Amino acid sequence: xxxxxxxxxxxxxxxxxxxxxxxxxxxxxxxxxxxxxx
Amino acid sequence: xxxxxxxxxxxxxxxxxxxxxxxxxxxxxxxxxxxxxxxxxxxxxxxxxxxxxxxxxxxxxxxxxxxxxxxxxxxxxxxxxxxxxxxxxxxxxxxxxxxxxxxxxxxxxxxxxxxxxxxxxxxxxxxxxxxxxxxxxxxxxxxxxxxxxxxxxxxxxxxxxxxxxxxxxxxxxxxxxxxxxxxxxxxxxxxxxxxxxxxxxxxxxxxxxxxxxxxxxxxxxxxxxxxxxxxxxxxxxxxxxxxxxxxxxxxxxxxxxxxxxxxxxxxxxxxxxxxxxxxxxxxxxxxxxxxxxxxxxxxxxxxxxxxxxxxxxxxxxxxxxxxxxxxxxxxxxxxxxxxxxxxxxxxxxxxxxxxxxxxxxxxxxxxxxxxxxxxxxxxxxxxxxxxxxxxxxxxxxxxxxxxxxxxxxxxxxxxxxxxxxxxxxxxxxxxxxxxxxxxxxxxxxxxxxxxxxxxxxxxxxxxxxxxxxxxxxxxxxxxxxxxxxxxxxxxxxxxxxxxx
Numbered sequence: 001x002x003x004x005x006x007x008x009x010x011x012x013x014x015x016x017x018x019x020x021x022x023x024x025x026x027x028x029x030x031x032x033x034x035x036x037x038x
Numbered sequence: 039x040x041x042x043x044x045x046x047x048x049x050x051x052x053x054x055x056x057x058x059x060x061x062x063x064x065x066x067x068x069x070x071x072x073x074x075x076x077x078x079x080x081x082x083x084x085x086x087x088x089x090x091x092x093x094x095x096x097x098x099x100x101x102x103x104x105x106x107x108x109x110x111x112x113x114x115x116x117x118x119x120x121x122x123x124x125x126x127x128x129x130x131x132x133x134x135x136x137x138x139x140x141x142x143x144x145x146x147x148x149x150x151x152x153x154x155x156x157x158x159x160x161x162x163x164x165x166x167x168x169x170x171x172x173x174x175x176x177x178x179x180x181x182x183x184x185x186x187x188x189x190x191x192x193x194x195x196x197x198x199x200x201x202x203x204x205x206x207x208x209x210x211x212x213x214x215x216x217x218x219x220x221x222x223x224x225x226x227x228x229x230x231x232x233x234x235x236x237x238x239x240x241x242x243x244x245x246x247x248x249x250x251x252x253x254x255x256x257x258x259x260x261x262x263x264x265x266x267x268x269x270x271x272x273x274x275x276x277x278x279x280x281x282x283x284x285x286x287x288x289x290x291x292x293x294x295x296x297x298x299x300x301x302x303x304x305x306x307x308x309x310x311x312x313x314x315x316x317x318x319x320x321x322x323x324x325x326x327x328x329x330x331x332x333x334x335x336x337x338x339x340x341x342x343x344x345x346x347x348x349x350x351x352x353x354x355x356x357x358x359x360x361x362x363x364x365x366x367x368x369x370x371x372x373x374x375x376x377x378x379x380x381x382x383x384x385x386x387x388x389x390x391x392x393x394x395x396x397x398x399x400x401x402x403x404x405x406x407x408x409x410x411x412x413x414x415x416x417x418x419x420x421x422x423x424x425x426x427x428x429x430x431x432x433x434x435x436x437x438x439x440x441x442x443x444x445x446x447x448x449x450x451x452x453x454x455x456x457x458x459x460x461x462x463x464x465x466x467x468x469x470x471x472x473x474x475x476x477x478x479x480x481x482x483x484x485x486x487x488x489x490x491x492x493x494x495x496x497x498x499x500x501x502x503x504x505x506x507x508x509x510x511x512x513x514x515x516x517x518x519x520x521x522x523x524x525x526x527x528x529x530x531x532x533x534x535x536x537x538x
Binding site for chain 2: 008009011012013015016017019020021022023024026027028030031032034035036
């Protein structure tokens with residue numbers, strides 16, 4: 001029960017960080033595309 | 039017929055205002071003790087003087103206006119708008135006493151900029167400001183980001199209906215838990231957990247970049263507070279450019295986006311269902327608007343060829359864009375570079391991003407993602423109604439924590455607040471142009487102030503006209519509180535003068 005109390009928020013925080021990484025990766029991909037296709 | 043406010047109204051407002059001011063006073067103990075630890079005795083004196091003034095005023099109001107009455111909607115809204123003005127005036131005192139601001143108005147500008155999590159600054163010689171004062175600049179962003187009234191709700195006001203009215207007045211219309219005090223406490227828990235994680239990550243990134251550990255963690259804590267609360271004050275005058283550290287930039291981007299997420303969504307992701315992030319209307323809209331506005335800005339940057347490589351486009355172009363979209367205001371370029379290296383199209387991309395903002399019930403300002411998402415869905419619904427046969431029943435749904443049906447009662451306030459923001463951006467731009475600044479510069483700076491962003495193209499400086507400083511202060515105040523409590527205060531004053 002106690003483990004579950006900590007696991008859920010940790011997974012939630014990880015999901016949020018993954019969301020921020022996804023935005024950065026998408027933006028970097030756009031940068032790459034724009035610099036490759038001149 | 040307008041009714042004149044009664045003495046009972048003034049008494050109730052005075053009592054709750056006193057409680058909020060007392061709460062604010064206690065937060066000054068943090069820079070005071072920090073100054074003592076660091077041996078910065080002049081700053082300690084500045085904070086002792088301000089603490090005394092604040093506590094005396096707070097106690098005077100709460101004792102002289104003592105009441106057991108709960109707040110009604112009008113009183114709650116007025117307490118909120120007055121609390122923010124009081125916070126600005128009192129928070130500016132230690133800044134002005136430091137001697138780093140040319141006038142008390144300049145200190146008030148920075149104080150409002152801090153509390154409203156804007157980030158525009160008029161400080162002189164920031165690089166030699168004492169650490170206690172620097173901590174206070176960042177702490178007021180943290181307090182303002184949580185909400186000045188949230189402090190009082192968390193510690194000094196019992197969870198009553200009046201507490202909820204103040205909570206709503208501070209532009210947080212979403213209750214995370216049934217009890218508004220528990221909601222305030224959860225907001226603190228989220229912020230403190232991320233404070234620990236963010237300070238650690240930024241501190242380590244600073245050490246990796248060559249900073250000494252103590253300095254790296256101090257900078258890490260300050261930058262975290264400004265990034266998560268989408269404020270934008272930086273400990274150094276060159277903002278994030280000072281660090282010349284890619285890792286530091288990536289971590290701050292991550293923190294800025296986390297700060298732009300709805301606190302209710304944080305709760306849901308942490309406690310209930312983490313898959314909500316894929317379905318939620320706000321996270322989806324945020325992702326799309328970031329990409330669209332960055333595409334516009336990047337096309338604009340390509341026109342001048344300012345950042346030819348992918349990495350430099352990311353570090354200079356995307357960084358300013360995400361900083362503007364989340365309402366933070368960190369910069370990795372000098373303010374003047376916006377006008378020199380950025381084409382008008384690139385600037386328009388950033389202005390749109392600044393005007394849109396982050397999620398509702400987050401620390402960002404501006405129109406916000408839920409409203410943009412709802413307006414988009416409403417447009418889709420109306421177009422469907424035109425295309426489909428007249429007898430067809432059109433129902434539109436959206437996902438925000440749970441599946442909800444789109445109704446006019448949600449779309450109307452979304453449209454009204456969007457319109458109010460657009461007017462505020464425009465009005466500020468007109469005032470800027472009255473003082474002789476070009477249109478695009480004026481619109482950029484006005485949007486930055488009203489949307490509580492803090493990016494500057496160079497207009498904001500101690501040398502700008504006082505009337506423009508006051509305009510930006512009012513924009514920051516109204517923008518942060520989302521108009522309703524500010525307009526209630528205007529109505530209250532009008533009723534006091536004209537009412538019967």
